Amino acid sequence: MQVPRTPAEKGFSRRTFLRTAGATAIAATGANALASCSSSSPTTTSLIASKLYPSADAQKLNDSFDWGKSSVADPKSSVTITVAHSWSPADFVRQQQFDYFFQKRHPNIKIVAENAGDSSADYLKKYSSQAAGGSLPDVMYNGFGFAQNFIGSGAFLALNDYISGEPNFNPSDFAEVSTGYYKRDGKQYSVPYDCGPVMIYYNKDIFAKAGVALPTAGWKFDDLRNAVLATTSGQGAGKVFGLSLPVTPVDTFWDPVRLSPLGGHYLSDDESQVLLDKPESIAAVEWWMDMYLQKGVFPSPSELQGMSQADAFALGRAAIKVDGSWGAPSLRDQAAFKWGIADWPAGPKGHSTAAVGSAYSITSKSKQQDAAWIYLNEYLSTSGQVFMFASTGKGNMTRKSAWPAYLKSDAAPEGANAIYNALNTYATSTGVVFGPATPQITNAVTPIWDQVMGKSLGVSDACKKIASTIQPLLKKNVAG
Amino acid sequence: MAQAAPTLELPGRRTRRTSPLARREARAFYGFASPWILGFILFGGGPVVAALLLSFAHWSLLSTPSWAGLANYRKMFADPLFYKSIGNTVYFGAGSVVLGVVTSFLLAILLNQKVRGLGFFRTVFYLPSVVAGVATAILWINILQPDSGLINSFLRFFGIKGPGWLVDEHWAIPGLILMSVWGAGNTIVIYLAGLQGISPTLYEAALLDGAGWWDRFWHVTVPMMSPVIFFNVVTSLIASLQAYTLVLVMTEGGPNNATLMLGLYIYRQAFEYFDMGYAAALSWAMFALIGVVTALQFVLARRWVHYDA
Numbered sequence: 001m002q003v004p005r006t007p008a009e010k011g012f013s014r015r016t017f018l019r020t021a022g023a024t025a026i027a028a029t030g031a032n033a034l035a036s037c038s039s040s041s042p043t044t045t046s047l048i049a050s051k052l053y054p055s056a057d058a059q060k061l062n063d064s065f066d067w068g069k070s071s072v073a074d075p076k077s078s079v080t081i082t083v084a085h086s087w088s089p090a091d092f093v094r095q096q097q098f099d100y101f102f103q104k105r106h107p108n109i110k111i112v113a114e115n116a117g118d119s120s121a122d123y124l125k126k127y128s129s130q131a132a133g134g135s136l137p138d139v140m141y142n143g144f145g146f147a148q149n150f151i152g153s154g155a156f157l158a159l160n161d162y163i164s165g166e167p168n169f170n171p172s173d174f175a176e177v178s179t180g181y182y183k184r185d186g187k188q189y190s191v192p193y194d195c196g197p198v199m200i201y202y203n204k205d206i207f208a209k210a211g212v213a214l215p216t217a218g219w220k221f222d223d224l225r226n227a228v229l230a231t232t233s234g235q236g237a238g239k240v241f242g243l244s245l246p247v248t249p250v251d252t253f254w255d256p257v258r259l260s261p262l263g264g265h266y267l268s269d270d271e272s273q274v275l276l277d278k279p280e281s282i283a284a285v286e287w288w289m290d291m292y293l294q295k296g297v298f299p300s301p302s303e304l305q306g307m308s309q310a311d312a313f314a315l316g317r318a319a320i321k322v323d324g325s326w327g328a329p330s331l332r333d334q335a336a337f338k339w340g341i342a343d344w345p346a347g348p349k350g351h352s353t354a355a356v357g358s359a360y361s362i363t364s365k366s367k368q369q370d371a372a373w374i375y376l377n378e379y380l381s382t383s384g385q386v387f388m389f390a391s392t393g394k395g396n397m398t399r400k401s402a403w404p405a406y407l408k409s410d411a412a413p414e415g416a417n418a419i420y421n422a423l424n425t426y427a428t429s430t431g432v433v434f435g436p437a438t439p440q441i442t443n444a445v446t447p448i449w450d451q452v453m454g455k456s457l458g459v460s461d462a463c464k465k466i467a468s469t470i471q472p473l474l475k476k477n478v479a480g
Numbered sequence: 481m482a483q484a485a486p487t488l489e490l491p492g493r494r495t496r497r498t499s500p501l502a503r504r505e506a507r508a509f510y511g512f513a514s515p516w517i518l519g520f521i522l523f524g525g526g527p528v529v530a531a532l533l534l535s536f537a538h539w540s541l542l543s544t545p546s547w548a549g550l551a552n553y554r555k556m557f558a559d560p561l562f563y564k565s566i567g568n569t570v571y572f573g574a575g576s577v578v579l580g581v582v583t584s585f586l587l588a589i590l591l592n593q594k595v596r597g598l599g600f601f602r603t604v605f606y607l608p609s610v611v612a613g614v615a616t617a618i619l620w621i622n623i624l625q626p627d628s629g630l631i632n633s634f635l636r637f638f639g640i641k642g643p644g645w646l647v648d649e650h651w652a653i654p655g656l657i658l659m660s661v662w663g664a665g666n667t668i669v670i671y672l673a674g675l676q677g678i679s680p681t682l683y684e685a686a687l688l689d690g691a692g693w694w695d696r697f698w699h700v701t702v703p704m705m706s707p708v709i710f711f712n713v714v715t716s717l718i719a720s721l722q723a724y725t726l727v728l729v730m731t732e733g734g735p736n737n738a739t740l741m742l743g744l745y746i747y748r749q750a751f752e753y754f755d756m757g758y759a760a761a762l763s764w765a766m767f768a769l770i771g772v773v774t775a776l777q778f779v780l781a782r783r784w785v786h787y788d789a
Contacts, residue, residue: 125751128541149754153542237628301647301735302626308618439752443733450735454647 047100050093053392058094061391062101065383070374071166080110081368081375082137084127086358088118094392102378109371120145131155138366139376142190144181144356145252145434151182151189152436156361158187162373169377170401177355178398180429191380194389195357196325196396197344197427198257199419200224204338206231206240206319215320215342217418221261224320224345225291231319232297237306242297244311244318246304246453247288249276249445249466252438253354255431257322259284261347271435271477277467282460289452289459301453324356325419329393332413341415343422355427356434357396395419435477441470535760542754552761562762564737565745566769572653572741573720573773576660581712584664588671589701602672609665617729620659621646631658646731649738656726656739667712674708675701706785714777721770742766 049055087095092115099111116123120143130136131153142150150156163169171179178195182188200215207214210231215223228242247258255266264284265275275281291297299312313321314330316337321327322344331339344353360380362372378384385402389395393411396419397403403420406412433441445466451457457465510517535552539545556562591602608616623630624645632642645655678701686696702709724743727733733740733748742762750759 121751128751128754132541149540149542153540155542302644305621305647306625306628308621439748443748443752446732446734447736450649454735 045100048093048096050090052090053094053097055097058097058101061387062097065387067105067378067383068168068381070377072162072370072373072377074106074374075108075368075371078108078110079368079371080112081139081366081371082112082114083375084114084116084123084137084140086118086120086123086141086143087115089115091118091392091394094388098379098384098387102375105378106371106374109374111375134365136363136365138368138372139360139362141358142182142361143358144429144432145438147182147190147359147361148184148434149436150361151184154364156189157364157366157369158189159191159362159373159376160187162377163188166377168381173382173399173401175355175398175400175423175427177423177427177429178357178359181356181434182359182361190359190361191376192357192359192398193380193385194326194394194396195355195398195423197355197419197422198253198322198324198353199344199415199422200342201313201321201323201327201331202340202342203313203316203319204340205316206337210319212319214340215345217343217421219343219345221287221345221347225287228291228297228320229295232295239296239303239317241299241312241318242291242295242320244298244313244321245323246298247285247292248449248453250442250449252433252442253324253356253431255433256352256354256428257344258288260352260431261345261350262287263347263349266431267433267474269430271433271437272474274467274471274474277464282463285463286459293455293459301450324354325422326394326396328395328413328416328419329411332393332411339413341413341418343418344426351426352430353422353427354432355423355429356432357398400424435474437470437473437476440473440476444469444473531760531763533760534757535764537757537760539756540754541756545757548757552758555758556761556765561737561740561745562765565740565742566765568653568738568740569721569723569742569766569769572656572660572723572739573717575653575657576720576723577713577716579657580661580664580667580716581709583661584667584712585671585705585709587664588668588675589697591668592672592675602668605668606665608662613725614729616659616662617726620655620662621730624655624659646739647735649734649736652731652735652738656723656730659726659730660720667716670712671705671708674705678704703786707787710777710781710785714774717773717777718770721766721773742769 047055047058049058083099085092085095092113095113095115099113103109103111114137116126123141124146127136127140131150136155142156147156163171174192175195177197178192179188182190182192200219202215204214207227210233212227212230215227230242231240232242233240247254249266251257255264259265259281262280262284264278264281266281267274267276276285292300298318299307307315307317311321312318314334316335325341328341344351360376362369362376366372379388380399382399382401385397385399386405389397390402390406390409391411393406393409395406395412395416397406400420407416407420448457448462448465448469452459452462534545536548536550537545538548538551587605591598591605595601611619624632626632626642626644626647629642629645631645635642643651643654645651682700682704683696686700691699722743723741724747727739727741727744728747731739733744743766746759746762746766749755749762
């Protein structure tokens with residue numbers, strides 16, 4: 001299940017003039033251009049509030065926790081640490097509330113919070129540019145998809161010594177699947193803060209109208225297929241789809257979610273070999289695609305264009321959405337129909353789903369690593385996760401001990417117990433594509449799959465073509 | 481006359497060099513221009529030179545750059561997607577410029593007529609130019625939708641089954657070309673200014689000679705407007721060859737790489753694959769492409785652009 005992977009690049013000779021020229025240019029252009037998309041909050045000296053996060057509630061919640069004490073002593077004089085986040089503007093308010101209370105507890109640690117917005121792509125551009133300019137923050141957010149690039153380049157500090165020296169940290173409290181993305185050579189480089197499994201979201205109204213029983217924990221792949229076929233109906237703008245989004249290899253989770261339960265695989269576990277052209281893998285892909293090719297159970301490219309690329313489930317036009325549990329909060333706020341979450345069904349060859357998330361790291365060149373650890377330890381403690389995730393309805397906490405508060409809250413959707421169950425039992429990182437070659441793989445398979453979706457290329461031929469196209473790209477996953 | 485010219489110039493030059501007023505003016509000029517000059521050198525010239533150096537390096541942003549010699553350029557010339565993107569870029573650039581220049585020129589002529597509500601019409605045609613790029617893209621995704629989009633619905637009215645536009649690889653670039661006319665407002669304004677600069681006496685003379693509307697258009701308007709047309713062709717083509725935002729939002733280079741433009745390919749290499757060296761090499765290829773195309777236009781301009789107004 002675990003994933004020590006190779007980084008994108010390694011072992012370069014030094015060319016100082018190039019580095020200087022490149023760093024200057026990128027830092028000047030990239031960082032300055034992207035700075036306009038981000039916000040920076042100098043040390044928070046007052047309690048910021050919003051309609052979503054009133055100050056009185058925040059104060060009350062904060063006061064209800066025993067925040068404990070780190071084994072690392074607070075600095076004797078004032079120090080400042082910079083923390084990089086990837087929050088939406090609304091959720092950044094909650095972050096600033098946490099920082100305010102943290103600074104009250106640790107008067108000698110000042111926090112400067114940077115927020116690049118909730119686009120991973122923008123975040124990555126900004127902090128890759130800053131890495132090139134040698135100006136990374138002390139603590140930074142990172143996602144499962146790109147953490148290994150930073151780890152491999154030496155940008156993050158191994159946290160094992162801090163973790164082992166912290167009696168109350170309790171590593172076993174973290175869902176096992178959440179930690180693997182941030183390990184390398186036996187060392188842990190990040191503390192995961194959220195991790196969500198891919199689940200079934202279902203539209204109760206559509207199920208009822210079609211007379212189909214709602215998904216249950218005991219569902220099998222055949223139950224899923226029967227429901228998808230039975231709920232697909234209509235034509236044109238009034239068409240209802242059984243599944244909201246296309247089945248595609250661009251989905252980096254499709255191996256553990258769709259193929260592995262049917263006995264197929266996309267890549268080998270170390271992402272060095274393509275397995276999609278094996279007969280069992282082709283059969284697994286055909287199992288899904290036959291439903292599209294014969295009954296149009298999910299939107300075609302032109303149907304997607306007709307919905308402005310929007311999610312048919314959110315529009316109330318699909319019975320089932322296959323998505324990570326992180327999609328629940330936006331559905332809770334926006335859906336105009338009754339919905340629920342259920343376990344991903346078991347296939348004839350096994351039961352698995354993908355679980356992915358994000359984490360925070362301390363950068364290796366930080367001059368305030370102790371202060372950064374005190375912050376990280378508190379931020380991702382049980383209390384910190386309840387403050388940031390359980391109480392806000394986001395869910396997906398990585399600490400098992402933070403889940404009861406969420407499950408008891410009004411914000412937990414119907415089926416939230418299934419998320420917790422999946423995260424700690426059958427969810428896996430095995431088969432999730434996240435090696436350094438992932439973007440190239442995605443862009444290489446897209447044009448091939450366009451032809452399958454356009455019905456000008458058969459599934460079997462497409463799988464073989466994908467295999468021959470991306471096999472050379474996988475060298476990047478094993479380089480160095 | 482041959483002796484008079486230097487006599488007239490030299491005192492002037494001496495005056496500019498020695499006059500306190502001229503020196504003050506020069507200082508003021510450079511003072512006011514210095515933010516732009518510094519900005520250009522630091523944020524324009526610096527990255528251009530750095531990109532040239534980086535094109536000879538391997539660099540992933542997170543690592544130390546290493547010398548690569550001509551490896552990035554060799555990779556570029558062996559990369560089928562490079563040629564695909566060049567072909568798509570030139571196709572889109574040529575198509576959008578021809579359609580855009582012709583359409584906006586004809587619209588400018590219409591908007592130059594003395595009719596009631598002229599201000600309203602000029603505003604309406606200019607308005608799309610101020611709509612944000614992403615909003616324009618989303619609007620056109622709907623307009624070009626194969627089943628329920630405005631264009632195919634219009635075609636269906638005449639019994640014509642419209643193409644799949646953005647989802648059909650043969651029609652995706654024509655769809656983008658069609659959309660590019662949407663932002664013709666700026667070009668129209670430039671044409672309008674040019675049209676209003678044509679002396680009415682030329683048309684009066686043509687009328688006296690018995691010229692019809694076509695002759696007046698072809699033998700007076702077009703030649704007199706040729707420098708303006710040339711300006712618009714050059715600037716529009718440079719912009720079209722760098723097309724990126726709309727393609728990223730509307731098609732992401734698909735279907736089947738049919739709209740993979742060079743700008744998008746550079747973006748992918750730089751900020752998706754973090755192969756900055758190769759991205760820099762591709763950037764210089766784009767620079768060369770734009771340079772060659774622009775130079776070609778200047779050469780051809782000698783045959784059809786008239787500056788003898």
